[in-house]
Amino acid sequence: MKLLIKAPAKINLSLDVLYKRPDGYHEVEMVMTTIDLADRVELSLLNEDLIKIYSHNRFVPDDQRNLAYQAAFLLKERFDVKQGVAIAIEKTIPVAAGLAGGSSDAAATLRGLNKLWGLGLSLDELADLGSEIGSDVSFCVYGGTALATGRGEVIHELPAPPTCWVVLAKPFIGVSTAEVYRQLQLGKVKHPHTKKMIEAIKENDFSKVCQNVGNVLEDVTLKLHPEVALIKDQMKRFGADAVLMSGSGPTVFSLVEHDSRMHRVYNGLRGFCDQVFAVRMLGERHINE
Structure with missing residues (x-):
């Protein structure tokens, strides 16, 4: 089987x-x-x-x-x-x-x-x-x-978040999660508003989701790997609605509402980065068969 x-x-x-x-x-x-x-x-x-x-x-x-x-x-x-x-x-x-x-x-x-x-x-x-x-x-x-x-x-x-495009770009580097956590100074970080993000998802409010993305590990990885910061800047420059690093990195993703802007962000990054993807959010849970 x-x-x-x-x-x-x-x-x-x-x-x-x-x-x-x-x-x-x-x-x-x-x-x-x-x-x-x-x-x-x-x-x-x-x-x-x-x-x-x-x-x-x-x-x-x-x-x-x-x-x-x-x-x-x-x-x-x-x-x-x-x-x-x-x-x-x-x-x-x-x-x-x-x-x-x-x-x-x-x-x-x-x-x-x-x-x-x-x-x-x-x-x-x-x-x-x-x-x-x-x-x-x-x-x-x-x-x-x-x-x-x-x-x-x-x-x-x-619930599933508002539907949108997710454009992801990963530079050709690896990031040590253990090292990122080692260098994280919790007394000096700006904490994201988790409750506001949950509210935005429950209200199906794309604009509010974009306003409340946040990753407390991002600043540590950006200092260790300046190329991650360059990708973030490129995504913003090409018109992404929100830009954030996922996990401890180094992948950066942007949320984009409209097809035309998604193509602009995606094409703008392809000449800049090895691995670039444009996908949709799934949002729904797996079914146990």
Whole structure:
């Protein structure tokens, strides 16, 4: 048996860090939504009791470091599954980009193997398991739009945001999330208005969404990587309605309401940056089949 699952990327419309917790993690408030930029994860059952990872992307590990591998291993161990699986990952989401590509692959693996192995778990149960793999995996199990709190694993569902274009650009650099958090000085940052962003989404008010985008990690990454600031400036210059870095970066995205301006922003960035995408927000949650 084979199963093909889409694993969509996420963007942070708002990302706030409140304090460092006793367990070493940071307490966060993040408003996230999925976008129509997705990896494809193909799961094939094996007779032998093995987990195999296949990918043509040289930056995707094919061993225990891969989050999809960890997802399959967790299900096998927890539910004493003796059947193996081959996981083929076709990457479209840039790697190490602040778009939760690896987490989404893991979430797709959890959802797919739940079906293939007949485990009968709910999305809530899969999200709890996902929190053991990584902070973004729980959100990616559900998809859609949500406020994520705790270290990112406590998910509060929100309605879909106003429809618009999302133009993304990733420079050819990697960003260390750990280093960004290390350099974050919470006493000196300007915190985004999470409640106002949630209100804007609930009111389906595109202008208000644009006014309240914010990412407390952005200033740290901009200082470490000036090319990220250049992309932000380009997007603004070409007329984006709102511009923000996603996660710890380095991907920058713009929200654009009208088709003509989307083309202007997209074409303006293509000569400036390696990886540029123009996609729609998805906004709706996954269905547990």
